[in-house]
Amino acid sequence: MTSGPDAAPAAGGTVAAGRVADVLLAVADAPRPVGVSELARRLGLSKAVVHRILSSLVDRGLLATSPGRGTYTLGAAAVRIGARALGSLDLRVLALPVLGELQARTGETTTVSALVGTHRIYLDQVVSPQEIRMTVELGVPCPLHAGASGKxxxxxxxxxxxxxxxxxxxxxxxxxxIxxxxxxxxxxxxxxxxxVALSRGERQAGAAxxxxxxxxxDGHAIGSVSVCGPRDRLDPAALEGLADAVAAAARRVSDAVAASALTP
Incomplete structure (x- = not known):
């Protein structure tokens, strides 16, 4: 074991780094925006220590505050980190062949989204070859209540x-x-x-x-598969006509995820 004047600072730095990680992970794991008192109680730390850590994480974009509520959620920087990590994992890889087949069948843009905290992000897309088409921005957090993929x-x-x-x-x-x-x-x-979920202009005007x-x-959603396009082309009847194909594609990805989880 190391001893001498350098030992205490090293240990102190390790403890401090651990506390920062614990606070960040506690916010990420919370099913709702969480406040200082709850985090302090859960982690066994003083409110002053937790508040300092939260302020530092907010300054760096890893956390975000809820205006007027004094609570915290994951920030854009944390979501970007999560998106990059998820992009290299099974969901995107397993979904891409299915997205390609679904796009060829429907002629519209197909996407796969992942649940990240209390939001979702687009992991990837296969873009429609049509001149007027829908594209999405990857890795940007979207609320779960707006749009078909989130719902x-x-x-x-x-x-x-x-x-x-x-x-x-x-x-x-x-x-x-809504x-x-x-x-x-x-x-x-x-x-x-x-x-299946349907949307016409709920998240982005002009899109469906x-x-x-x-x-x-565990049977809970970890993401979603979608077909999306211009609202003028995807009227209610067109969306209904796509529902079975989208549901089948999502089941294929779910089965692939389950098989991957069972693979040693």
Whole structure:
């Protein structure tokens, strides 16, 4: 064991780094935005220590504050890190062949999203060859209540996460976004019954999509597969016509995820 004047600073630095990691992971694991008091109690640290760590993580974009609530969620920098990590893991790799086949069958852009904290991100897409087409931005956090990809995840997510999102706030991204908890709860029940989610202009005006959940080994959604395109082309009848193909594609990805999890 090392001794002498350098030992204490090294140990202190290790403890400090561990505390920062513990705070970040505790916020990431929380099913809802979490406050200083709850984090301090959970981690066995003083409020002053937790507050200093939180402030440092917010300054670096790893955490974000909820205005007026004094609570914290993952920030954009943490989501980018998660996106890069997820991009190298099974979900994106396993989904890509399925996305390619789905795009060829439908002629529209196909995507795979992953659940990250209380949001989702697009991991990848296979873009439509049509001149007027939909494209998405990879790695950017999107709320779960707006759009087909998010609603498909939320409907099949762990109940605690669903309750946290329903507790709001539910921001209106467009005039079509569902912003009432009761209306969203009813929509999610319908999605669970049908197995697919539909959206026309809820997250992005002028866009439409149909999505189905990718389920993990525990039966909860870890992501979603979607077909998306211009709203003018994907009218309600067109979306209904795509639903079975999207649901089948998501089941194939879910099966591949399950098989991968069983592989030593």
């Amino acid at each position: 498909a995840i939320l409907a099949f997510a762990d109940g605690r996460l669903r309750a946290a999102v329903l507790a709001g706030p539910l921001a209106g991204l467009t005039t079509q976004t 912003t009432g908890a009761g209306a969203l709860r009813a929509e999610l029940a319908e999605i669970r019954a049908r197995g 999509s149909v999505a189905a959940p990718v389920l993990g080994p």
